[in-house]
Amino acid sequence: MAQPQVTAVRGIELNVRDLAASAAFYSNVWGLTEVGRQNGSIHFRATGDEHHVLTLHAADNSGLASFNVAAADKGSVDGLHAAAIAYGANVLDAPHGLDGVAGGGYGFNLTTPDGIRLTVSCDVARHAARIDDRTRPNKFSHIVLRSEAPDTMDAFFIDLLGFRLSDKNGHIDFLRCSPDHHSVAIGHAKGPGLHHMAFELPDLDGLMSACGRAKVAGYPIEWGIGRHAGPGENVFCMFVEPNGFASEYTTEMYQCDEATYPKRSIEYWKSVPLQPCAWGLATQRSEMLHKARSGQLVEELNARHENLAPRKAA
Secondary structure, three states: OOOOOOEEEEEEEEEEEOOOHHHHHHHOOOOOOEEEEOOOEEEEEEOOOEEEEEEEOOOOEEEEEEEEEEEOOOHHHHHHHHHHHHOEEEEEEOOOOOOOOOOEEEEEEEEOOOOOOEEEEEEOEEEEOOOOOOOOOOOOEEEEEEEEEEEHHHHHHHHHOOOOEEEEEOOOOEEEEEOOOEEEEEEEEOOOOOEEEEEEOOHHHHOOOOOOOOHOOOOOOOEEEEOOOOOOOEEEEEEEEOOOOOEEEEEOOOOOOOOOOOOOOHHHHOOOOOOOEEOOOOOOOOOHHHHHHHHHHHHHHHHHHHOOOOOOOO
């Protein structure tokens, strides 16, 4: 029997100092919808059928709490749990029924080699109806993690969880568990921690509208709007949300055919013209984004015990 594997990345969980302010941002600005709350945690859905793509937890300091991945069924969850123990991973619990407020289901928790919490689950409730609004995210797209041991992290996701390596460009390793070119990526940087998170819009026009909504609300574009000239070839636009995390709107991610996708070398990607933006427009990233993706901004805001206020255009 084939080794069970992860089939999708469901979403991300964040610790936040100001739960109300963070919830207002993700509802009113980012375009997500609250679907449940309990004991200082709030769950938000996108417009697709996934129960939730974001959970906010009230905490003394902001930071990445965990992220959630899907398996096909209970047998796959049990198989991955057994494989994780055999692999020597830090397994936190046995498979069990999950909280109904968060969609229920069946799963277990473990940590990556860098100590980042990960939930593997199946049978989580799905929404019967999708929301017809292309200006709001339709799903969680991908998470990029900073790591000083990228090879070890790659091996964990590939050998244990069944991800496939899509590409390496010398700075980031791109891993997939579905046709999307990448659902998890490992940045070669001081870590561990969250480099950035990305939410998918249905199309380019929807992404443009979403970016406009964020700008009007006082959150300027920190990088973009552009199309990556490198791996994934997706359209992107980067913002910094109130807790200091880098958050991306994206669309048109490259879709991989498992039989024919040509895994390319680092040298190939270095030779692509117009890096890092295929349109030659989004070439400069803001200093604010550099601080957010390195984790420095979150640390500074935690030390000052404040959130990033909206910055109104002059």
